[in-house]
Amino acid sequence: MKYMLLIYGNEEAFGSIGAEALAELIRETDALNQELFESGELVGAYGMADQLNSKMVRVAGGTPVVTDGPFAEAKEYLGSFTILDCENLERALEIAARNPSARHWGVEVRPLMHEATLEP
Amino acid sequence: MTDWRAVRRLVPEVLGALVRRYGRFDACEDAVQEALVAAAAQWPVEGWPESPRAWLVTVATRRLADHVRSDAARRRREEADALRTPPPPAGGEEHDDTLTLLFLCCHPALTPPSQIALTLRAVGGLSTAEIARAFLVPEATMAQRISRAKQRIKAAGAGFALPPPAEQAARLAVVLQVIYLVFNEGYTATSGTRLVRAELTAEAIRLARDLHRLVPGDGEVAGLLGLLLLTDARRRARTAPDGSLVPLSEQDRTLWDTEAIAEGVALVTAALASGPIGPYQLQAAIAAVHDEAPTADVTDWPQILALYTVLERVAPNPAVTLNRAVAVAEVHGPAAGLALLDTVAADGRIAVSHHLVSVRAHLLELAGDRDAARAGYREAARRTTSEPERRHLLTRAARLG
Numbered sequence: 001m002k003y004m005l006l007i008y009g010n011e012e013a014f015g016s017i018g019a020e021a022l023a024e025l026i027r028e029t030d031a032l033n034q035e036l037f038e039s040g041e042l043v044g045a046y047g048m049a050d051q052l053n054s055k056m057v058r059v060a061g062g063t064p065v066v067t068d069g070p071f072a073e074a075k076e077y078l079g080s081f082t083i084l085d086c087e088n089l090e091r092a093l094e095i096a097a098r099n100p101s102a103r104h105w106g107v108e109v110r111p112l113m114h115e116a117t118l119e120p
Numbered sequence: 121m122t123d124w125r126a127v128r129r130l131v132p133e134v135l136g137a138l139v140r141r142y143g144r145f146d147a148c149e150d151a152v153q154e155a156l157v158a159a160a161a162q163w164p165v166e167g168w169p170e171s172p173r174a175w176l177v178t179v180a181t182r183r184l185a186d187h188v189r190s191d192a193a194r195r196r197r198e199e200a201d202a203l204r205t206p207p208p209p210a211g212g213e214e215h216d217d218t219l220t221l222l223f224l225c226c227h228p229a230l231t232p233p234s235q236i237a238l239t240l241r242a243v244g245g246l247s248t249a250e251i252a253r254a255f256l257v258p259e260a261t262m263a264q265r266i267s268r269a270k271q272r273i274k275a276a277g278a279g280f281a282l283p284p285p286a287e288q289a290a291r292l293a294v295v296l297q298v299i300y301l302v303f304n305e306g307y308t309a310t311s312g313t314r315l316v317r318a319e320l321t322a323e324a325i326r327l328a329r330d331l332h333r334l335v336p337g338d339g340e341v342a343g344l345l346g347l348l349l350l351t352d353a354r355r356r357a358r359t360a361p362d363g364s365l366v367p368l369s370e371q372d373r374t375l376w377d378t379e380a381i382a383e384g385v386a387l388v389t390a391a392l393a394s395g396p397i398g399p400y401q402l403q404a405a406i407a408a409v410h411d412e413a414p415t416a417d418v419t420d421w422p423q424i425l426a427l428y429t430v431l432e433r434v435a436p437n438p439a440v441t442l443n444r445a446v447a448v449a450e451v452h453g454p455a456a457g458l459a460l461l462d463t464v465a466a467d468g469r470i471a472v473s474h475h476l477v478s479v480r481a482h483l484l485e486l487a488g489d490r491d492a493a494r495a496g497y498r499e500a501a502r503r504t505t506s507e508p509e510r511r512h513l514l515t516r517a518a519r520l521g
Contacts, residue, residue: 001505002256040234040265043257085257087231113507116304 002043002112003092005082007101010075017104028100036084036095043083051077083112127159127172128245129326134176135242136217138184139280145224146270147187148180149242155180156245218243219334222327223283225269226295229276234269235298236305241266244323254305254320292335296344296400299327303348307355321352332387339391343401346387350407353380365512369416381411399435402427421450438467442479454487474503478513485520494520 252262306320428444449457481496497517
């Protein structure tokens, strides 16, 4: 089963724990990701570039229109995400609890849709 | 022999020959995979060898020796030299190591995803890339999963031998579960992944067939093979051209595979007659009752209800109770089915499951309560994590206006 672990926040939240703690948090996250890669459960883990780099693409009348943004109307934005392929929800929750961000901002766990279904 | 699938079928034999001679399941398994890669590159160009099995044994042994030699710091040189003598090729003593390999790959120290991956590679002969494609993960992820699985087997101290007789029944149950999960992964509806995954269904049936050949007296093995055949027989009818699911009651039954049905029915009939009865036999028997009905409205629901009642006793499980509720509704009317669901809902394990919600919606539809049924299908669609099922539930909601 595949799950996406999402970490939301904003500049203030990510900055509030101090540079040293943030560096330690990144080291701990890297170590956890390496462990999950070695166990064959990690599909991918990515940090998002700052919102400043966001673009919005809309197609109007067959023509793509690219604009900057959207910028922080929301209080929190997506900071990073991890995709896991693991045994079940319990295992995904266990992995989320080991993510150091869970001690600060929380980690959202969302199942990804799968294709399997035995019936009919 | 110029059929690649037939070559893959040699993998347990080739791997068994190496492991019996040299031990080291993990290194031998890598060597056999490398030999397969070499064969895929060379045979189409240079022609197929007279004995593919002997070719694979020789090349895999050479690869194994190369690995051992390159590991010379930790290994004695004589050991590597000993590997230069390949095991005797085909003929002579006959060994079928498939069963030993299945027990090893489905070792209880592994999680189900690891058991599945290792079984497909070491018994099914699929490459890591093929398995990764089937499960929609990067090849590196799958390679790690397989390598970690082999480390765990080694750490658990599992040797290349059948488990002691006292453990065999429990270990066989794990093997059956793994084969069932492989089938379930492959038995999927959407077009994007259908081609790769259809191979998993075929692979699961092949594994079940092998297992049935090796332990013909086991009723649950026969039951699983029967269940897979009776389910797979409906494959062509269960998806519409747009990839959406067609419910059993609306399938074009002329598309069903009559040969597979006949084989599945024969298997389950023989297994049930010889006992003891187990959950795979009962599920196969239920599938057989469906498959033997020429049209949906002549389905023998009292028989299905009786089988679910036994199944619930043999293997109590909320999902079985939900299916029994559908059978109760067909035999005694939707109100009786809904009453049973109310008792099920009290069970914490299933209270929020989308299965409960969708079965309730189905029974409400049978009872003529269209509004409640529509709301139920929509709620179940929100709860499920299966894409084909979500589309199916939304379609059923839309039909009710």
